[in-house]
Structures are given as structure tokens and as C-alpha cells.
Amino acid sequence: MLRENHTVVSEFVFQGFSSFHDHKLTLFMVFLTLYLFTLTGNVTIVTIISIDRHLHTPMYFFLSMLSVSETMYTLVIVPRMLSSLVESSQPISLAGCAAQMFFFITLAINNCFLLTAMGYDRYVAICNPLRYSIIMNKTVCAQLVWGAFSTGLLVAIIQIASVFRLPFCNREVAHYFCDIRPVMKLSCVDTTLHDIINFIISSLVIVVPMGLVFISYILIISTILKIASAEGRKKAFATCASHLTVVIIHYGCASIAYLKPKSENTRDQDQLISVTYTVFTPLLNPVVYTLRNKEVKDALYRAISKNPLA
Template identity: 85%
Template sequence: WPVCFSKNHTVVSEFILQGFSSFREHKIILFVIFLTLYLLTLAGNVLIVTVISLTRHLHTPMYFFLSALSISETVYTLVIVPLMLCSLTGLNQPISLAGCATQMFFFLTLAINNCFLLTAMGYDRYVAICNPLRYTVLMNKRVCALLAWGALSIGLLVAVVQISSVFRLPFCDREVAHYFCDILPVMKLSCADTTLHDIINFIISSFVIVVPMGLVFISYVLIISTILKISSAQGRKKAFATCASHLTVVIVHYGCASIAYLKPKSENTRDQDQLISVTYTVITPLLNPVVYTLRNKEVKDALRRAISKNPLA
């Protein structure tokens, strides 16, 4: 990765992550809270993947995408949270340009992958409810694999474009006012005009947030219109129940992403930006295992059976 010269000709070979320097008097409390949430997230996602892989009747498209989402979010938090926890043990955390670019690459890839996986899950629910007789044909293993690889491929492509754009900039400052290498905080360190880069970033952010969110919205309009035509109240309740968990995760995920990346640059303070970032890097990944285990009867039943077979239980 390029190293650039500032006005006084010093080489910017690394960045300093300032982390939660505004909350240094609360860093022990924050460390305990974030560590607890991180461990719960890891445990929950690993549990979901394990239960689904070991339970034959859960080998369906819906749970295939749920497993893929759990794996993606596990790696996603692994890229961000450990370094964030380290920032709470000291005031500043240095990170090389290559390290910063690598973290940003994985963060962008997995965040975008999660967005499109949620879209694939919405399409799966649409087919299951609106075209149940053709479900096994429309959602066969090949289609599911293509949708999952498509989501990951879009993430990889967008991440490469973003990284190439950001790290071509000359950097004159090295103190990142954040706890990880996100695009906007890093671009603020450049001594060049970033107007074009800001426009590119906004267009890409709009694409990876608005497009999948719009597709999910269309899916649920069609789903709800189909559910309302069901004559049986019990049938309507069952159909809504299969969508409730996914819809909850979608609203929180896209809501946080929209606030973080589609708002005007100067709308929030640094502390507000960090609070929003904590929401989608720490809390949202925990939401997936919590919602899908507490609200999903099939997962809970499979978990109970797995525990009952354990001789130590």
C-alpha cells in the first residue's frame, strides 16, 4: 500500500486509532460490556450453525442462508471487535496502512455480503409463501449457492473498488477519530480534495443499502398481500410467524446502515457517529442469533433435542 508525504515531508506509515478517547473514564465498563456482547455473539452464531448442520430437517434454503449469515457475522465481528477491545485498554492504537486497508476490506466485504444475504432470505420467504408449489424448484441447492456466492461476490467487488479509491489518497494526518478503519474517518485524514471520492462513496453506499432494502420491501409487499388473502386466521398467523424474525433483523440492519452511510457528513458529532457504529458492529450481529433462537420454534426445538442428547446436560 502507498505511503504518502505530508507538508512537512514526514512519511505516514501507520494510522493511530483514537478509539473511545472521549469516554476514557468509562473504558473499563465499556470493555466489560463489549466483551460480554462479543462472546454472546460468537457463542450464539456458532450455536446456530452447529444446530442447523446437525439437524437434518433444518437443511432447507431458509436455514442455509441463516447459517451463511451467522458465519459471515462471526468473521465480521472478529475483524472489528478484538481491535476495539484493545483500544479500551489504552488511549491510542497504531495500525499500519496495510493493516488498515485489510481491516476495511474485510469489513466492507462482509457488511455488504450481509445486506445481500438478507435480501436472498427475503426472496426465499417470498417464494415459500407466494409460490409454495414451485418452492423446491425455484429454491433448489444450485439457486441457493448462486445467491450466496452472488452476495459475497458483490461484497468483494465493491470492497476492492472502495479500497482502491481511498488508499490512493495522500494522507497528511494519521489520527483516525474512530475505533476501526471505516471509510469516512480515514478519508478525513487526506490532504487532497475528496469531493469525487465522497460522491463515489455515496453512490456505492446507496447501491448496497437502497437496492437490497428495496428488493426486501417489494418481497414483503407481495408476501403481506398474499398472507391477507389466506382465509384461515391460524394460517395467516403461521405465515406471519415465518417472516417475523427475518423482518426484525432487516429493519434494524438496514436502519443502522442507512443512518451511518446515507446521512449528511456533518449531521452528527464524533460521539454520535461512534454510537451508531457500535450499533451495527456489536449489537446488530448479536441480534441475529437472539432473534432466530428466541422467536424460531424449529431452532428452539432442535436446540432442546441436541441438549437432551448430551449426557452432561
């Protein structure tokens, strides 16, 4: 019977925001606006960093890689979410669902470890400034970016192989994209072991990079407090403020989404949390780094003035 049911389910259907049926048009307009701002902001950051020689440093190299990753991350989730608000009950094949989950996991983990690399960069810049250019050379920067992506890729392969070996008896996904937990709930068999494995993996890819970032900032703060001049301390804190803001919100949302007990929230609460890290969090990167970062604002001004090399 399980085999028969498994062969019957050849595609999934997202229930999406069916609980908010009367507000779908409003949600579509809000999410579309945020999505366009996210794309515009991240593309602007990548463009400015690439054309302005003042930003050709490891810190902004990592920022540009994060912007590229965030852009791809939203492309995987948001367009289909928007289309589901216009046309209900859009099906997705098992292969399509696996592909969406694969890219989502890869890019989400990549973002976590890129933020860790950025934290390490700030640690070296403040705690070991005389050797900064030697330690954070182009090879090391490339290796950190490749390591972040490779980690995401490896975890995604493991997760996809685990989830899509399950037999599925139900085709209605109580979500707006193929996330791990909602898809596993459609299985015909007990998924307790898979839930435990998923929790362990989620804990490792969230807690480990988050822990490394906060260790970096403990060392950074202790070094800054030793700076004699108030102006020097203020300048040092300013170089970290944007990154620390993004880190706290990014890891905070990820922890709430994946480290909480799976039965703690209702479906609507789960979707609200998911919207936070798939729609709102990617917008933080361009907003924080353009509004709070003087160097990026100066670069934008030079670009608008058509003199990026000034």
C-alpha cells in the same frame, strides 16, 4: 510537500473512545460480554443447523451463512476495539488499515445481500409454495450466496483502491476502526469527489437490497391476506417475523450510518451509531432467531436432549 507528508504517514493511530476515558473499563466489560454472546450465539446457530436434519432447508442454509458472515464481521472489528480500550494509541499500518477496511466492507455488503436472499426465499415459500423445492434448489441457493459475497468483494476492491490512492497528512483516526469516512478525512487533498462516489455506492448497496426485501414483503403480505383461515395467516406471518425484525434493524442502522449527511453528527454520535452496527446488530441474529423461532428452539431442545434426529 504532499508527497513528503504522504511518505511520513506509514501508520494510523485510532483515537477510539478517548472521549470516554473515565469509562473505558466499563465499556470494555460491556463490549466483551456482548462479543462473547455474539460469538456463542452465531456458532450455536451454525452448529444446530448443520447437525439437525429438520433445518436442512434453504431458509436455514441462508441463516447459517449469515451467522458465519456476522461472526467474521465482528472478528474484523471488535478484538482490536477491545484492545484499544485496554491500551490507548495502538498503531495500525496502512496495509493493516486497508485489510481491515476491505474485510469490513466485503462482509457488511455480504450481510445486506444475504438478507435479500432470505427475503426472496420467504417470497417463494409463501407466494409459490408448490414450486418452492424446484425454484430454491441447492444450485440456486449456492448462486445467491456466492452472488452476495462477490458483490461485497467487488465493492470492497473499488473502495480500497479509491481511498488508499489518497495522500495522507494526518495519522490520528477519529474512530475505533478503519471506516471509509474517518480515513478519508486524513487526506491532504479535497475528497469531495470521493465522498460523492462513496455515497452513491453506499446508497446502491443499502437501498437496492432493502428495496428488494420490502417488495418481497409487499407481495408476501398481499398473499397472506388472501389466506382464508386465521390460523394459516398466523403461521405464514410467523415464518417471516424473525427475518423481518432483523431486516428492519439491520437496514435501519446501515441507513443512519452511511446515508446521512457527513457533517450532521458529532464524533461521539458517529461512534455511537458505529457501535450499534458493529457490536449490537450482529447479536440480533442469534437472539432473534433463537428467541422468536420455534423450529430453532425445538432444534436446540433436541440437541440438548442428545437426539438431533428425533
